Amino acid sequence: MATPKLTIVSSIQELPDSGCDALVVLSHDLATIPAPFAETVHTAQQVDAQVVNKTSVLRCSAAPAQRLVVVPTGPLDRDYDDVRRFFDAARNAALIVRDTGAIAPVLWLPEIPKNTTYEKAVEAAWFGFCQGLYEPLEAREHFGENVEPISAVTLIAETSQSASWLQAVEEGRRVARDLCGTEPERMSPMKFAEYCQQAFASTSVKVQIIDDKPQLEHEYPLLAAVGRASFGTSQRPCVIRLEYTPEGNVDETLMIVGKGITYDTGGADVKTGGHMAGMSRDKGGAAGVAGFVKAVAGVKPQGLKVIAELAAVRNNIDALAFVADEIITGRSGKRVRIGNTDAEGRLVMADCLAHLTELAANEVNPSLYTVATLTGHAALAKGPYSAFVPNGPAMKTGLVNDLLAASETWADPAELSPSRREDYDFVRGRTKADDLLSSNNGPSATTKRGHQFPMAFLNEVALLHEHGNNSDKPLPYIHIDIAGSGVEGGDWQHGKPTATPVLAFAGKFLAR
Missing domain, CATH: 3.40.220.10 (Leucine Aminopeptidase, subunit E, domain 1)
Known part of the structure; x- marks a missing residue:
């Protein structure tokens, strides 16, 4: 029902x-x-x-x-x-x-x-x-x-808020729970895309599915590397693009990327010791983004434009799987050395974020976001709360504080994790052969600043560092790690998805 x-x-x-x-x-x-x-x-x-x-x-x-x-x-x-x-x-x-x-x-x-x-x-x-x-x-x-x-x-x-507003936002939360919580065969990348097509049918949201292998390899090379062993199977990767344009003038544009790892094996750095169970929920970030866009479709806000790209990928393992030490050139031209294949989430989002950063130059009052069940460190450091890791413009404009306030008010709470210079030092390339290091080769939960440094990687690989406070066109950007808040009780195999951050975003951007 x-x-x-x-x-x-x-x-x-x-x-x-x-x-x-x-x-x-x-x-x-x-x-x-x-x-x-x-x-x-x-x-x-x-x-x-x-x-x-x-x-x-x-x-x-x-x-x-x-x-x-x-x-x-x-x-x-x-x-x-x-x-x-x-x-x-x-x-x-x-x-x-x-x-x-x-x-x-x-x-x-x-x-x-x-x-x-x-x-x-x-x-x-x-x-x-x-x-x-x-x-x-x-x-x-x-x-x-x-x-x-x-x-x-x-x-x-x-x-x-009207009954129709509350119902529209809850319908968005239902979409987020469905997409996050469903098992990996029922919600493979292309079935994730099919669900989105059905969810947005008869709405004003445009849906585009990019699943052509040459196109993905050309436009989303880091994502294509993560999904390299999935091409030619029922688990082939895709990018799901959602766009809502309001009637009349646009006053603000949200540009959001969601991590949609439909099953996280760890890749060649395979998860062992029972840690693979529950990894069908590693698509919670993309699920939350789709859920918010569904809420937008129901509320039909004036003045607000939303562009989202959902990276739906399964990091399968076979002879073609990408491995640590590879150097892969991303969409932005940054050469990325792979530190650990189990740090795949930031890779599948990187080119999507780079794409939206390119598009932001022509959008009105843009702000950018990545939403992901990214690190065990976020769950360890923040418990059941989302971690907001903002860049300089997001801090200076007050955007991150406004979103934090909305998260508290609307029962979807988050905590602030400022980005620091050590995070950028951590991801800097070690040789002239590479520009960036995707990760270290240890678990994030035992790595200092394990949920903050991925934001520095994303900021650099998407060239958002060129749009800091010292630039002519600052772009506010917030990385949102929901690894601790994405399911109830932290039970990734059985816990009910929470649909975060739908309420935080709805409270900030839709509750006029």
């Missing part, structure tokens, strides 16, 4: 007399729940004192279908509490609500702290509830769409 149909009403008195079949109340203080529901909660507490600490399903004659689902968020006033208290509470309650047999629940937040931390609490609850309800694409294809039985949700809220 598609994203549940969303309706918003401003008060509980506006609920329709029929159609809804459960009232889900999210609150940090059950004492604030108004009558007549308060009496039901008080009675339940006489039997079970833990009602205040856990999601409980209570019979209440005043609730739709007599189902009252009480969902405590926990405290909201500590220094470390944030809007994810509502997101998480709604997500965790979703399956309980589903299992009651409800198919059209009502979500109600009767008391929200009046501060900026919780200004998007209602929206966070909607997105969290949908996160909990989501079932994988393979499950829906096997069991049918009724594996997600909840078809409608009503929000009791006053929100600056």
Whole structure:
């Protein structure tokens, strides 16, 4: 089933007399729940004192279908509490609500702290509830769409965002989860492309698939090297180009590259010791970018142009596979010495980023981004948070701070990781035979600044270093590493994809 149909009403008195079949109340203080529901909660507490600490399903004659689902968020006033208290509470309650047999629940937040931390609490609850309800694409294809039985949700809220806006962004998040979480045969590079074609059919987003081997070798040589052993197979690589152009004038252009490694074997530097499991999710960056573009297609923002290139590749292993020590000239003319074939993500994005950097000269107010499940170091250093690694113009213009603020507000939090001179020293070529080193030959998680130096490589290989603060045309650029935030609980084999950074980008660029 598609994203549940969303309706918003401003008060509980506006609920329709029929159609809804459960009232889900999210609150940090059950004492604030108004009558007549308060009496039901008080009675339940006489039997079970833990009602205040856990999601409980209570019979209440005043609730739709007599189902009252009480969902405590926990405290909201500590220094470390944030809007994810509502997101998480709604997500965790979703399956309980589903299992009651409800198919059209009502979500109600009767008391929200009046501060900026919780200004998007209602929206966070909607997105969290949908996160909990989501079932994988393979499950829906096997069991049918009724594996997600909840078809409608009503929000009791006053929100600056319309129901259509919230639904459009959630449909984008669904696309991101589908593309990230689906197993490697079902979502091979060309099937990733086919899914995108279907997702953007009948929208204003143009989709172009580049899969011709000579063209890829000429225009995306680093990507073609990573996919060298996949040409001629069902896993052949491609670049998926998505473009949204608004009606009327363009005021701002987002140019985004997504890493879409549909399965990461490690290449010739093969992953061992069980570390290959879960690597079908190494396409989470491209998935998140596609999801954001899907949200753009639904919201149809004025003044905002979006160009995205998704690098969909599987780094297969055979006699033709690229190996460490090779020197490969990228699209920009930079000669790249391969340090480790398992550092393939930055390579498949490099030529896409170089291409968008070329195009940026003719775009209005451009900013550039790479989104990738890139390094174990980011997961180690940042835990469940995305890492934002900006260049100088992204810092100077305040772009990265604005995006960080949006990520906090919209329950998709990230942390800053400034780029430093040591990162550029790390990737500098060691001989006159090469200009850049793609990586060292050790795990990123045990490498100093293991998630920062890849941004320096991308900045250099795409010639973005020519567009720093000291240039005539500075180009803001942010590298976004979602290796720690891309799936719930850091479980790359079984965890549900989070659809990051769709909410952060939607909050910054679509919430006008």
